[in-house]
Amino acid sequence: MFLQGERTFGQSVRTQNVNAAVSLGSIVSTSFGPLGLDKMIVSTVGDITVTNDGATILSRIDVQHPAARVLVQLSRLQDMEVGDGTTTVVILASELLKLGNNLIEAGIHPTNVMSGYRRAVAKATKFLEENMSHQVSIEDTEVLMNVARTSMSSKNISNPDYFSRLVVDSLRAIKNSSGKFPVENVPILKAVGGSSNESQLIEDGIAIPCMMVSPQMPSYIKDAKIAILDFALKPQRMATGVQIQVTDPDKLRQIKEQEESMLLARTKVLTDAGANVILTTGGIDGTAAAFLVENGVMGVQHCDKRDLRHIIKNTGGKILLSFADLDAPVEGDEYEADTFEEALEDYKTNLAGSIGSADTVSEELLKTTDTVGDLNQKLLFIRGGPTSAVRSIILRGSSEEHIDETERSVHDALCAVKRVLESSEFVPGGGCAETAVSVFLERKSVDKVIDPREQLALDAFGKAMLVIPKILAKNAAKDATELVAGLRAKHIAAQKAEGVTDDRDFGLDLVEGVVRNNFKAGVLEPLMSKIKSLNYATEAAITVLRIDDVTRLENPEQQQAQQ
Incomplete structure (x- = not known):
């Protein structure tokens, strides 16, 4: 049956969808990382939200384009499943879309690009688990605090050391019999007044x-x-x-x-x-x-x-x-x-x-x-x-806006530490994991057992990973080209060397503008967050790249008028 409406098909549809998704990625990219900028969002009734949290930004803005809405849903899914890395997953998805669309425009069939992306994410996941992860236990207070501190570093929070201690102590207190750490059992109360350092964990109970x-x-x-x-x-x-x-x-x-x-x-x-x-x-x-x-x-x-x-x-x-x-x-x-x-x-x-x-x-x-x-x-x-199933955190601050942003920071940190505790694994941050994956896939893309057309997709996937250290350096007002080149050199050396070397833990120092061992520097992130981000971003990119036909249906009133 013929559906009345406006139909668009072919490569132009895919390009339009990719451009919309890339535009959305560019919106949140400037807020990415510890030196990213904040966004002010004013609602129709005048309510103001100041934040650099990716999930919050995307949930507040009105996105009309269907393909861009896929990334909004992607961010929401990352927030629900992981709780952190919402900006990362949107940036990765938009870069995968851009490079994948370039391959398709160059004559590579979309099916080859999509199968290459799936092969790449499977290899990247295995590589991260086997070569980049470090182990941690619930007694490793300093490591857990570093994970919380890294998560909060991108937010405008005055005393990350104090709040990272609150986060770790609260999660330790709510561990259940199955070894899980349900974040919903740490309710956060907000009380305007006092300084943020007067925030507290109710160590023996709940406050309402x-x-x-x-x-x-x-x-x-x-x-x-x-x-x-x-x-x-x-x-x-x-x-x-x-x-x-x-x-x-x-x-x-x-x-x-x-x-x-x-x-x-x-x-x-x-x-x-x-x-x-x-x-x-x-x-x-x-x-x-x-x-x-x-x-x-x-x-x-x-x-x-x-x-x-x-x-x-x-x-x-x-x-x-x-x-x-x-x-x-x-x-x-x-x-x-x-x-x-x-x-x-x-x-x-x-x-x-x-x-x-x-x-x-x-x-x-x-x-x-x-x-x-x-x-x-x-x-x-x-x-x-x-029982000790629930422990409350009371947040203090001089204004509602400040407390709201602190709440988002603490929630993200709770989710990050929870993932580390439940999986007992973490990776160094600062672009370390993404650069390592990029170098690994670059080497794998010349493997002769892989279809040459999929090799190009593997190589594109690896190049897309470098968008993370590039944006981190750019937002810190550093020379992204020089820093990423130095970081790649470290990881190339690490993967060529026999055995495990310290070079595998190198990431960016955004304050000094150098590459450093981020494991020793305490810049740590959950391995689970990285794996979920890669998988979700890949699936979102494939979802958009598969579309080559869009029909905008007319509403019933328009159809009747034409008849």
């Missing part, structure tokens, strides 16, 4: 941005028993469409008293089960709050459900979803147990199992040595518990 319902409640609870509710402690509303018409004022008062009585009865169920702290995603009615004050129970309302899930991981227990979870079985009703006594016992057991425990729960005022920001900001701290 919630406050007690009443100042008359105890602000410190020892041996806390915590009930977590995903509903409001308020009188239940009538179902939609249900109305009660009352003509007698006494009847109205009786209904209200009955509602309050039912609410108090259900609140009492929680306190009778041992709860002395109640956290809820909804509100707490004045009647229930007065009861809690009377009984010395801390009540906290409007908690974020994600925070409550974190608390459950540390304290045990379960989230109670509705008032029905608080209602005891009534004799004569239907229940799953054989007898009423068994049903009542099951109810008590389940309710007791829903109550979590912690050493202490306290509402505390954030302290600061500065006078900038909200000095009266309070947080709820839940310390101790049966």
